[in-house]
Amino acid sequence: MALKARCEHNIGEQVEIGYREIGKLACWAASAGIKVLSIYEPEGKLKRIVQQLQHHVDAEARRFFAREGNIPILRVSVVYNSSSMEDIQADLQIILLSRSDGRGRIVEVTKSLASETLQGNLQSDAIDVERIDQAFSDSHFTEPQQLIMFSPEIDLQGFPPWQLRLTEIFHVAGNKHFDYSVFRKALIKYAKIDKRFGR
Amino acid sequence: MTITFESHTSEPKRPTSFPQISLLFTSPISYFTSVLRYLLIQILKQGPVPQHVGFVMDGNRRFAKKINVQTGEGHYLGFKKLEETLDICLQLGIKVVTVYAFSIENFKRPKEEVQALMELGKAKLIELCEHSDVVRKFGVRVRVIGNESLLSSDLRDIINKTKETTKDNYEAILNICCPYTSRDEIASSIRGVVNKAQQGEIQISDITENILEDNLYTSECPPLEILIRTSGEIRLSDFLLWQSHQNCSIRFVDCYWPEFSIWDMLPIFLEYQQNRQRK
Numbered sequence: 202m203a204l205k206a207r208c209e210h211n212i213g214e215q216v217e218i219g220y221r222e223i224g225k226l227a228c229w230a231a232s233a234g235i236k237v238l239s240i241y242e243p244e245g246k247l248k249r250i251v252q253q254l255q256h257h258v259d260a261e262a263r264r265f266f267a268r269e270g271n272i273p274i275l276r277v278s279v280v281y282n283s284s285s286m287e288d289i290q291a292d293l294q295i296i297l298l299s300r301s302d303g304r305g306r307i308v309e310v311t312k313s314l315a316s317e318t319l320q321g322n323l324q325s326d327a328i329d330v331e332r333i334d335q336a337f338s339d340s341h342f343t344e345p346q347q348l349i350m351f352s353p354e355i356d357l358q359g360f361p362p363w364q365l366r367l368t369e370i371f372h373v374a375g376n377k378h379f380d381y382s383v384f385r386k387a388l389i390k391y392a393k394i395d396k397r398f399g400r
Numbered sequence: 401m402t403i404t405f406e407s408h409t410s411e412p413k414r415p416t417s418f419p420q421i422s423l424l425f426t427s428p429i430s431y432f433t434s435v436l437r438y439l440l441i442q443i444l445k446q447g448p449v450p451q452h453v454g455f456v457m458d459g460n461r462r463f464a465k466k467i468n469v470q471t472g473e474g475h476y477l478g479f480k481k482l483e484e485t486l487d488i489c490l491q492l493g494i495k496v497v498t499v500y501a502f503s504i505e506n507f508k509r510p511k512e513e514v515q516a517l518m519e520l521g522k523a524k525l526i527e528l529c530e531h532s533d534v535v536r537k538f539g540v541r542v543r544v545i546g547n548e549s550l551l552s553s554d555l556r557d558i559i560n561k562t563k564e565t566t567k568d569n570y571e572a573i574l575n576i577c578c579p580y581t582s583r584d585e586i587a588s589s590i591r592g593v594v595n596k597a598q599q600g601e602i603q604i605s606d607i608t609e610n611i612l613e614d615n616l617y618t619s620e621c622p623p624l625e626i627l628i629r630t631s632g633e634i635r636l637s638d639f640l641l642w643q644s645h646q647n648c649s650i651r652f653v654d655c656y657w658p659e660f661s662i663w664d665m666l667p668i669f670l671e672y673q674q675n676r677q678r679k
Contacts, residue, residue, distance in 0.1 A: 303645065304609045311590045311612060315597040315604045325598055328591045330583045354671075355650040362641035366583060370634050370650065394634075 222379050223247075223254060223295075224261030229384055231262070231273045231293045238295050239342055243358050245299030248279050258295065280342045296342050303361040310336045337363060347371060349387045351379050369394060437662055441491045444666075447673035450625035452496040453489060454640050457482060459631030459656030466656070472516050477658040479524050483534055488662055490538040490572055492669070496621045498575040500639045504547060504584055518555060521578065525558050528574075529565040539571035545617035546580035547588070573621060582641035589615035616642060624648050626672060628665075630657045649675070 223240065230238045240247060247254065255277040266272045276291035280302050310333060317323040337343075344364045350372035357365070371387040419434035457478055464474025482499060489497050501521065507514060528535055528542055535542060544559040551559070592615040596602045602611070613619065624643040629636075632654040636644065644650060649672065653664050 304612075304642070307586065307590075307612065308607055308609055311593055312604050312607050314590065315594045315607065318594050318598055319604070325591055325594045328587065328594060330581075330587045333583075333587055333590060355652075356648070357645040357650070359646040362645040363583065363586065365636055365641050365645060366638045367635055370636070370652075390634075 220254060220257035221261070224257045225265075225381075226384070227258045227275050227277075227293060227295055228261055228265035229381065231275055232265075233388055235293060237341060237343075237345075238293060239298050239345060240295065241298040241358070241360050243300045245301065247297045248299055251277055251279060251297065254295075254297075278341070280340045294341050296340075298342065298361065300359040302342070303359050303363075306337070306361065307363060333363075344368065347387060347391050349384060351376065351383055353377055437488075440662060440666065441488065444492055444669050444673075448676040449493045449669075450672055451494065451622035452498065452624045453494050454498040454500075454624050454627040454644065455482075455485065456500045456627075456629035456633075456637065456639055457657040458500075458629055458633055458637075460658060462631065463656035463658045471513060472520070474658065475517060475520055479520065481658050481660060483528075483532065485660065485665075486540075486574060487534045488665065490534065490540070494572070496573045496575065498618065498621070498624070498640065499577065500580065500637075501576045502546075502578040502580070503638065504550065504579045504581045505638070507550070507579065518552070522555055522558050525562050525576075529562045535566065535569070535574075539569040540566065541569040541573045542566045542576065543573060544576045544578055545585075546578050547584050550579050575618065575621070577617075577639070581638040582636075582643075583638055585617055586612075586642055589613075613642070618643055626651065626668060628653060628668065630655055630660050630664075 226240070227238060242248075258275050258277055262272050262275055273292035274290065275293045275295060277295045277297065279297050313336065314323065314328055314332070318325050318328075342361075342364065344366060345368050347369045348360070348365070348371065350370065352372065353375050355370060355372050369391055371390055373383055373386065376383055418438055419431055423431040423434065460474040460478035461471050462474075463477065464471050486497055502517065506517075525542070525544070534540065542562050544562065548556055548559070589612050593602070593607055593611055597604055597607070618624070618640075624640060625648055627636075627640060627644045627648055627650045629639075629651070630653045632652065634652050636650075649668075651668050653660065653668075655664060
């Protein structure tokens with residue numbers, strides 16, 4: 202089940218975001234068979250240190266998967282960069298998100314649709330949910346199936362709204378820590394939800 | 401519950417009347433429940449109260465199944481619960497209540513069920529604006545928001561009539577989302593903004609978050625502060641995505657909508673008050 206899952210991880214403000222946590226999280230996700238892991242940090246601090254993060258994730262993966270024959274490829278990137286072949290081959294995509302990927306991105310989409318309309322390439326009536334969704338499709342970041350909160354309350358802090366449509370939002374009331382048990386509970390809950398849908 | 405009409409000369413009115421003593425003799429249990437509810441509301445009112453609260457009224461069908469009644473009966477109980485919840489919210493002093501009544505996706509349900517829901521919706525809208533004590537007592541403007549073009553013309557007429565009858569009510573707003581999805585709302589906002597750019601009212605460089613927000617159905621409403629979903633589901637299901645993804649507390653409650661009560665609301669509002677006082 203989790204093989205197809207794209208898992209979202211949302212770091213609440215209470216959590217000190219460190220290289221180490223992200224490295225661990227990436228390894229947990231990879232070993233659970235998750236394909237895309239998006240990490241949201243409102244201010245965009247993580248997006249400024251992509252290279253360092255990649256370095257730490259690689260180091261953590263070498264430790265974590267030391268006893269395995271092969272170490273999975275974990276690729277860190279920001280949302281909107283042109284994809285390369287390398288990205289497609291990665292076992293796990295780690296996408297770094299910030300506030301500007303939310304409403305800011307919707308503003309960008311509106312602007313580009315407006316200029317297409319002004320150039321006469323698009324009728325404004327043709328701007329519907331599908332057309333807008335298409336405009337978002339140039340990134341790896343699509344609708345996540347699950348969002349894990351490591352914070353005690355559900356405050357989305359500006360997480361991209363368009364992509365939140367059907368996302369399962371998981372949190373443990375009272376939890377203030379970054380913890381493997383939260384991640385594990387979330388995956389179990391997700392698996393149960395999917396089963397019920399099948400009925 | 402008995403309603404007393406207050407004269408409109410006194411200052412703005414959020415009438416909450418103490419339950420009438422006569423109820424004590426006819427139905428003692430409901431008398432004491434009413435007294436308790438009245439007291440709880442009085443206590444909560446002492447602290448800060450959110451301006452705008454949203455509800456995903458989920459679980460009517462599952463509740464019907466649970467108590468072994470027809471699906472339609474479940475929806476009917478759901479509407480009753482809406483009126484009761486609205487009453488509590490308005491007594492607390494909440495200005496805007498937005499509810500998810502019907503999703504555009506719900507058109508995929510069996511035809512008979514959609515038909516029955518629409519009929520119930522019509523009847524309830526008429527009831528809300530003509531006979532509802534809650535709407536009258538609190539001066540509620542009833543708005544139906546969503547993609548009207550997907551509704552039948554007679555339902556659209558009733559919606560317009562509802563808007564017309566309650567348009568002078570300024571104390572509070574009830575937004576009934578039908579048929580609605582948040583993505584459809586955002587799309588309609590984007591379309592509106594693009595149209596303005598096309599007509600030269602604005603430049604493309606003027607397009608901002610605020611302009612998009614001003615073109616949402618909720619543009620006249622204060623920001624959403626609490627979003628409550630019943631039935632234990634932990635998704636937003638395309639409801640108020642833009643409005644709830646920041647500065648809003650999202651609460652998933654593990655009971656079906658017809659079972660939702662003031663006891664489920666109490667911890668949510670108390671926590672809201674605690675958080676506000678901490679800030």
